[in-house]
Amino acid sequence: MEKIKSLRGFRDIYGDEVIRFRLIEDISRRYLELFGYKEIIIPVLENTGLFVRTIGDATDIVEKEMFTFTDTGGDSVTLRPEATAGMVRAYLETGMFAKERISKLFSIGPMFRHERPQKGRYREFRQVDVEVFGIEAPIIDAELIWMIYLILKSIGLAEYTIETNSVGCPECREGFKRLIVGYFEDKKQDLCEDCRRRLQKNPLRIFDCKSPGCKEISGSSPLLFDNLCDPCRVHFDGFLSHTEELNIPITVNKRLVRGLDYYTRTVFEVTSGGLGSQNAFLAGGRYDNLVQSMGGPPVPGIGFAIGVDRLSLLISTSVKKDGSTVFLAYLGDRAKGFIVPMMRLFTENNVKFFYLPDAKSLKSQMRYADSVGADTVLIIGDDEIDKGILIVRDMAHSSQTTLPLDLTNLIDNLKGLSKK
Ligand SMILES: [Zn+2]
Ligand SMILES: [Zn+2]
Numbered sequence: 001m002e003k004i005k006s007l008r009g010f011r012d013i014y015g016d017e018v019i020r021f022r023l024i025e026d027i028s029r030r031y032l033e034l035f036g037y038k039e040i041i042i043p044v045l046e047n048t049g050l051f052v053r054t055i056g057d058a059t060d061i062v063e064k065e066m067f068t069f070t071d072t073g074g075d076s077v078t079l080r081p082e083a084t085a086g087m088v089r090a091y092l093e094t095g096m097f098a099k100e101r102i103s104k105l106f107s108i109g110p111m112f113r114h115e116r117p118q119k120g121r122y123r124e125f126r127q128v129d130v131e132v133f134g135i136e137a138p139i140i141d142a143e144l145i146w147m148i149y150l151i152l153k154s155i156g157l158a159e160y161t162i163e164t165n166s167v168g169c170p171e172c173r174e175g176f177k178r179l180i181v182g183y184f185e186d187k188k189q190d191l192c193e194d195c196r197r198r199l200q201k202n203p204l205r206i207f208d209c210k211s212p213g214c215k216e217i218s219g220s221s222p223l224l225f226d227n228l229c230d231p232c233r234v235h236f237d238g239f240l241s242h243t244e245e246l247n248i249p250i251t252v253n254k255r256l257v258r259g260l261d262y263y264t265r266t267v268f269e270v271t272s273g274g275l276g277s278q279n280a281f282l283a284g285g286r287y288d289n290l291v292q293s294m295g296g297p298p299v300p301g302i303g304f305a306i307g308v309d310r311l312s313l314l315i316s317t318s319v320k321k322d323g324s325t326v327f328l329a330y331l332g333d334r335a336k337g338f339i340v341p342m343m344r345l346f347t348e349n350n351v352k353f354f355y356l357p358d359a360k361s362l363k364s365q366m367r368y369a370d371s372v373g374a375d376t377v378l379i380i381g382d383d384e385i386d387k388g389i390l391i392v393r394d395m396a397h398s399s400q401t402t403l404p405l406d407l408t409n410l411i412d413n414l415k416g417l418s419k420k
Contacts (some may be wrong), residue, residue, distance in 0.1 A: 009123030020312040028128045048076040054085040056261025058202040065113040079112035083129035102134040118311040139267045142242030164268040165256035166236040174231035183329040225254040234235035262290040281310035325352040327374035329365040331381035
């Protein structure tokens, strides 16, 4: 029969990669809780309108990359392509906005985008998503960068670059839009078809275009960064001076943009050379008008997401051994009777315990003990039972000794051996 395979861009995560995923998520969770964030679990499937309205209908994500379908009830639903939209919806729907002065939230889970699969980029990918609602002051922007720095340091990532920019507010953007529409209008014939349409609908999106011709044109255009309004300039300078105080090296990239409409003021990306051309594994920014635009009060927000799949490519697997692993090798039916009592004894005492349920020979059991990483192998046969002893083999030193076959004191006796 023909085997059914997983969908293109979807994959199974197992073995060492699961360990790296867990490391990233556990460390993130630890620091997020240290900084006062609370975990929230939100749906993977939402109304399509949520993403069209928040991300923007002229963006690549909404135009090309969403997993959207009509459910059996006739509603248009979408697998979330990012988490912020759902987080804002939840913040409003749960009434959190009315109960808390500041809400610090995080969520960990899968996102879905119908992109061309490539290294570190899949159609289902995991993110650690972080959002803060209720603070406009730029110190929180710097606090996020500080937390990111601590998380990456703890994960063991040494080489990365934090790039930042300000994408301004609606006021400074309006003026800037007029400026660049004039600029692009002159070069319209050299823009791609998408960008000619963007010129009418959303000219700022031209800066996201990946086509070489458009990149060249936008590469020498006037910059929003040089045309920020005074409050936006002051906000960004405040952010930069806090990151200086924290002594975090951060690069201002005046051309940095995010491919979503809702961002305002501070945006940032963390990149690493190890990932090739599209090398960001963490990105975020401020969205001071998003909550209001979704029908809520005028609450400012800022957040970021860590791409777990991409970050896991950058860290080495170091399987941390926690505690010891005991393996029971048995020969004969009488010895087999020790499996259950030993399983109880060791697992009740939080010791990893393995045995081969259908063992045929000592050799096969020793091979299996090796494969599960056992550091102590207990060997029992008829001979040992008659003498009231068991053989203790230290796998790391390939040495053997014996202990009394006395389960009551076995744990203590083993501890005594390892101290010698
Ligand atoms: Zn502004
Ligand atoms: Zn273009």
